[in-house]
Amino acid sequence: MDEVWRQALEHLVQDGGVSAQHRSFLRLVKPLAVVEDNVFLAVAEDFTKNYIESTLRGGVTEALSQVIGRDIRIAVTVDASVVPPEVVVPEPADDADASAARKAPSAPTPISRTVEPVPDPHLNPRYTFDTFVIGSSNRFAHAAALAVAESPGKTYNPLFIYGGSGLGKTHLLHAIGHYTRQIKPQTRVRYVNSEEFTNDFINSIRDDRSLSFKRTYREVDVLLIDDIQFLQGKEQTLEEFFHTFNALHNAGKHVVITSDVSPRHLDGIEERMRTRFEWGLMTDVQPPDLETRIAILRKKAQADDVAAPGDVLEYIASNITSNIRELEGALIRVTAFAALNKQNVDLSLAQVVLKDLISDNDSEITASSIIGTTADYFGITMDELTGTSRSRVFVTARQIAMYLCRELTDLSLPKIGEHFGGKDHTTVMYSVKKVEDQIAQRRQMYNQVNEIHARVKQQSRG
Numbered sequence: 037m038d039e040v041w042r043q044a045l046e047h048l049v050q051d052g053g054v055s056a057q058h059r060s061f062l063r064l065v066k067p068l069a070v071v072e073d074n075v076f077l078a079v080a081e082d083f084t085k086n087y088i089e090s091t092l093r094g095g096v097t098e099a100l101s102q103v104i105g106r107d108i109r110i111a112v113t114v115d116a117s118v119v120p121p122e123v124v125v126p127e128p129a130d131d132a133d134a135s136a137a138r139k140a141p142s143a144p145t146p147i148s149r150t151v152e153p154v155p156d157p158h159l160n161p162r163y164t165f166d167t168f169v170i171g172s173s174n175r176f177a178h179a180a181a182l183a184v185a186e187s188p189g190k191t192y193n194p195l196f197i198y199g200g201s202g203l204g205k206t207h208l209l210h211a212i213g214h215y216t217r218q219i220k221p222q223t224r225v226r227y228v229n230s231e232e233f234t235n236d237f238i239n240s241i242r243d244d245r246s247l248s249f250k251r252t253y254r255e256v257d258v259l260l261i262d263d264i265q266f267l268q269g270k271e272q273t274l275e276e277f278f279h280t281f282n283a284l285h286n287a288g289k290h291v292v293i294t295s296d297v298s299p300r301h302l303d304g305i306e307e308r309m310r311t312r313f314e315w316g317l318m319t320d321v322q323p324p325d326l327e328t329r330i331a332i333l334r335k336k337a338q339a340d341d342v343a344a345p346g347d348v349l350e351y352i353a354s355n356i357t358s359n360i361r362e363l364e365g366a367l368i369r370v371t372a373f374a375a376l377n378k379q380n381v382d383l384s385l386a387q388v389v390l391k392d393l394i395s396d397n398d399s400e401i402t403a404s405s406i407i408g409t410t411a412d413y414f415g416i417t418m419d420e421l422t423g424t425s426r427s428r429v430f431v432t433a434r435q436i437a438m439y440l441c442r443e444l445t446d447l448s449l450p451k452i453g454e455h456f457g458g459k460d461h462t463t464v465m466y467s468v469k470k471v472e473d474q475i476a477q478r479r480q481m482y483n484q485v486n487e488i489h490a491r492v493k494q495q496s497r498g
């Protein structure tokens with residue numbers, strides 16, 4: 037088992053995207069056994085388990101699946117007496133992070149708990165108030181989020197943020213989490229997507245763990261719950277959420293909720309609950325105007341350290357109007373093309389690259405159309421694409437299709453996973469990140485993504 041684990045770590049590092057922090061967590065894992073399609077891993081602390089499950093699950097699952105040769109699931113257990121094997125976690129060449137990690141003591145407190153708050157594995161480090169661009173479409177939501185982050189439990193409780201897909205609701209939720217913990221590191225913050233909340237709840241009943249479930253969600257100072265619309269019609273989970281909400285609210289703890297519609301448009305949720313959602317403050321986020329879209333692209337270009345002149349940003353922002361995720365995807369495409377061809381980013385290049393992607397009369401793009409088009413492109417069947425085979429072409433096709441689903445549809449990560457034969461949402465997250473990383477490094481990956489994207493768009497225009 038240690039040898040399987042060693043090889044999996046090698047795969048993981050080769051695939052890229054493993055930071056020094058990831059490596060220090062991976063060093064804490066003891067592989068236990070493979071039983072049918074499950075790989076059992078053990079760690080000594082809950083915190084490490086949470087980190088592995090929320091941040092590394094996709095990558096570890098992929099890597100172990102590659103080594104074992106079939107699709108597996110991982111299960112992480114906590115055992116305080118666990119001693120991880122002496123496996124060296126490989127380091128990518130010329131990784132600045134890696135040399136820092138080398139200097140760190142090999143024994144495992146991953147991060148200092150006194151100086152900075154320990155990073156919360158449930159929060160995306162990129163989604164902070166600093167990286168959030170304020171415009172008229174989101175000014176109020178931003179101000180309310182900031183007020184909550186500064187003094188949770190006081191005003192606007194609950195805060196309910198609603199609006200269309202890809203408009204920054206999740207970003208704001210994470211920003212509240214980061215900022216609250218930055219001001220007061222001891223604040224207990226819990227971010228959860230409603231689908232994960234549902235799964236957790238169902239599993240806790242199955243495994244007779246209702247006490248630990250309650251502890252997870254009720255012993256917090258700030259509960260950030262994303263995409264509450266997924267609870268519509270799920271009576272038992274709603275009932276549990278109702279009790280969680282009441283317990284927290286009565287104890288003066290803060291609840292922040294996001295949804296794609298306002299409380300009164302949430303069907304399948306009882307009146308008593310909708311009323312509670314309206315107790316605090318409701319605010320919406322709207323599609324950003326042109327100036328805000330340009331500013332978002334500028335900030336993204338800065339964060340990724342790519343040079344993109346103003347007219348290029350304006351061209352992209354003028355043509356992609358409704359979804360910020362798609363806006364960012366277009367910028368990635370243009371800068372990746374320029375990097376691969378060793379060209380500067382300029383307007384004519386952007387026009388060529390985005391020619392097929394920009395159109396104003398797309399009909400709705402679905403996961404099935406993306407899966408079908410991708411399968412066609414690779415000459416495989418849709419079943420093969422969404423199945424479990426680990427051969428390279430299937431894996432590449434699967435990852436590209438997941439990436440395009442994220443960019444071109446409103447589907448959440450767990451929902452995308454469902455379209456791919458019930459894959460875990462962290463596997464989807466891993467695939468999206470992997471394609472995003474490789475697109476600027478491998479011409480073949482760039483060409484494939486670009487071509488399939490164009491075909492999907494073309495088909496949606498009929």
Ligand SMILES: Nc1ncnc2c1ncn2[C@@H]1O[C@H](COP(=O)(O)OP(=O)(O)OP(=O)(O)O)[C@@H](O)[C@H]1O
Binds near residue numbers: 296335364447
């Ligand atoms: N105002 C903003 N400034 C900077 N980036 C933004 C802003 N709004 C959204 N984004 C970026 O757009 C992408 C999509 O945002 P996010 O995931 O928060 O959307 P969402 O409203 O939660 O969508 P969904 O309902 O589909 O989950 C993210 O990468 C986010 O960082």
